[in-house]
Amino acid sequence: MARPRKPLLSRERIVSTALALIDSEGLPALSTRRLAAELGVSGPSLYNHFTTKDEILDAVADTVIAEVDVSGFGTGADWRAGLLDWARSYRAALAAHPQIVPFLAQGPGRRPAGLKMADAAFGGMVGAGWPPAQATRVCAMVRYFVAGSALGSFARGFVDDPSAYDPADYPHLGRAHLLAEHQRQVDEGAFETGLRALVDGLALQHPELLPPKGG
Amino acid sequence: MARPRKPLLSRERIVSTALALIDSEGLPALSTRRLAAELGVSGPSLYNHFTTKDEILDAVADTVIAEVDVSGFGTGADWRAGLLDWARSYRAALAAHPQIVPFLAQGPGRRPAGLKMADAAFGGMVGAGWPPAQATRVCAMVRYFVAGSALGSFARGFVDDPSAYDPADYPHLGRAHLLAEHQRQVDEGAFETGLRALVDGLALQHPELLPPKGG
DNA sequence: ACCTGAACACCGTTCAAGT
DNA sequence: ACCTGAACACCGTTCAAGT
Numbered sequence: 001m002a003r004p005r006k007p008l009l010s011r012e013r014i015v016s017t018a019l020a021l022i023d024s025e026g027l028p029a030l031s032t033r034r035l036a037a038e039l040g041v042s043g044p045s046l047y048n049h050f051t052t053k054d055e056i057l058d059a060v061a062d063t064v065i066a067e068v069d070v071s072g073f074g075t076g077a078d079w080r081a082g083l084l085d086w087a088r089s090y091r092a093a094l095a096a097h098p099q100i101v102p103f104l105a106q107g108p109g110r111r112p113a114g115l116k117m118a119d120a121a122f123g124g125m126v127g128a129g130w131p132p133a134q135a136t137r138v139c140a141m142v143r144y145f146v147a148g149s150a151l152g153s154f155a156r157g158f159v160d161d162p163s164a165y166d167p168a169d170y171p172h173l174g175r176a177h178l179l180a181e182h183q184r185q186v187d188e189g190a191f192e193t194g195l196r197a198l199v200d201g202l203a204l205q206h207p208e209l210l211p212p213k214g215g
Numbered sequence: 216m217a218r219p220r221k222p223l224l225s226r227e228r229i230v231s232t233a234l235a236l237i238d239s240e241g242l243p244a245l246s247t248r249r250l251a252a253e254l255g256v257s258g259p260s261l262y263n264h265f266t267t268k269d270e271i272l273d274a275v276a277d278t279v280i281a282e283v284d285v286s287g288f289g290t291g292a293d294w295r296a297g298l299l300d301w302a303r304s305y306r307a308a309l310a311a312h313p314q315i316v317p318f319l320a321q322g323p324g325r326r327p328a329g330l331k332m333a334d335a336a337f338g339g340m341v342g343a344g345w346p347p348a349q350a351t352r353v354c355a356m357v358r359y360f361v362a363g364s365a366l367g368s369f370a371r372g373f374v375d376d377p378s379a380y381d382p383a384d385y386p387h388l389g390r391a392h393l394l395a396e397h398q399r400q401v402d403e404g405a406f407e408t409g410l411r412a413l414v415d416g417l418a419l420q421h422p423e424l425l426p427p428k429g430g
Numbered sequence: 431a432c433c434t435g436a437a438c439a440c441c442g443t444t445c446a447a448g449t
Numbered sequence: 450a451c452c453t454g455a456a457c458a459c460c461g462t463t464c465a466a467g468t
Binding site: 109119141146151157164170187197205 | 324351362364366373401402409411419
Binding site for chain 4: 002003004007008009041042044045048049
């Protein structure tokens with residue numbers, strides 16, 4: 001075929017096809033040859049648009065992070081609302097694409113959407129009165145919690161087979177085989193309960209940053 | 216060479232060499248051929264001791280989890296001490312081998328040390344009076360937080376290059392390039408602050424599970 | 431039982447060749 | 450500029466062959 005009149009590929013098409021492939025078959029399924037086949041071209045064609053496979057993954061990761069909503073910061077409410085909104089939106093974005101979380105959780109690097117999110121979150125906390133060093137810690141702990149919760153389901157981490165839990169070895173895991181069945185409730189319940197505890201605990205440590213009670 | 220009098224390999228030697236290779240060069244560096252070379256044998260030899268590469272990784276992951284100390288549960292103190300001890304030991308074990316965290320965080324599956332840890336943590340919380348459904352959530356949120364914090368440094372996720380943070384794009388990240396330098400302080404501070412907040416917040420939600428104040 | 435080399439179907443990436 | 454096939458140095462795994 002050689003060079004077509006109109007390019008067969010574009011960065012956008014490569015990225016969206018890669019994300020779809022990762023979502024449906026997992027990160028190991030994304031090979032340059034497989035991705036190229038999905039796009040109807042030969043493997044090396046991708047190198048006209050990206051210099052390495054990792055650069056493709058960076059672009060995919062950034063489109064996922066771009067979905068995170070940080071508009072909750074700076075609405076005038078106290079910092080808790082902004083933090084809760086951000087964390088929930090962050091988790092929703094990652095949970096929609098759990099397979100890419102291990103790559104994404106390496107940090108923003110030079111990815112624009114990742115840096116923009118970090119800027120908004122850190123800036124939001126500082127704007128609400130948090131000292132910068134503390135604001136950094138808060139952003140870090142939210143990332144820990146969100147990435148950990150999206151990285152892999154807690155509930156699905158336990159095999160769905162009663163015989164895996166011998167009561168002689170694991171006296172308290174008699175019902176662990178039921179976890180997988182209630183995956184969403186368990187994981188979402190744990191995230192929401194943990195997030196509330198985190199925010200409540202931070203508020204307890206910093207009462208001076210809250211609006212005075214009782215109007 | 217064919218079969219030697221004394222086996223050249225053992226599961227233990229394979230596992231410890233694999234862990235050392237993962238620690239020093241990362242998860243992608245662990246190939247069966249590379250590992251075999253490190254052990255002084257040819258690639259297929261490994262298949263006399265493990266049926267797949269994933270089975271090797273399972274064994275490696277389980278030795279990491281086996282280091283976690285769960286003895287803090289059931290010392291008679293309230294649940295907070297057990298939870299804090301467990302979480303800190305859990306994080307220390309994972310942070311010592313960050314490269315295997317993405318694999319490990321998939322859950323215990325059928326790995327004995329992983330199940331033993333889950334059994335002790337869940338049993339400890341239930342023994343301290345937590346309703347099973349809540350105890351499950353607490354174990355899940357600790358896993359989220361620990362795995363997220365060990366998965367990748369927050370601080371090292373930001374490149375050590377001031378020009379990466381254009382003030383026009385990221386007005387609040389003017390000092391982000393300094394994060395990497397203070398990696399340990401940032402990450403350990405965030406973990407410890409977050410863990411305390413989590414425990415404080417849980418205590419607030421469940422005052423009935425704490426010993427009465429003031430003796 | 432436990433090792434070997436050869437083989438199979440894969441990888442990421444480079445490069446000269448085509449238009 | 451943007452695609453191709455051939456090639457290089459890799460993968461995980463199977464298998465017949467050796468002792």
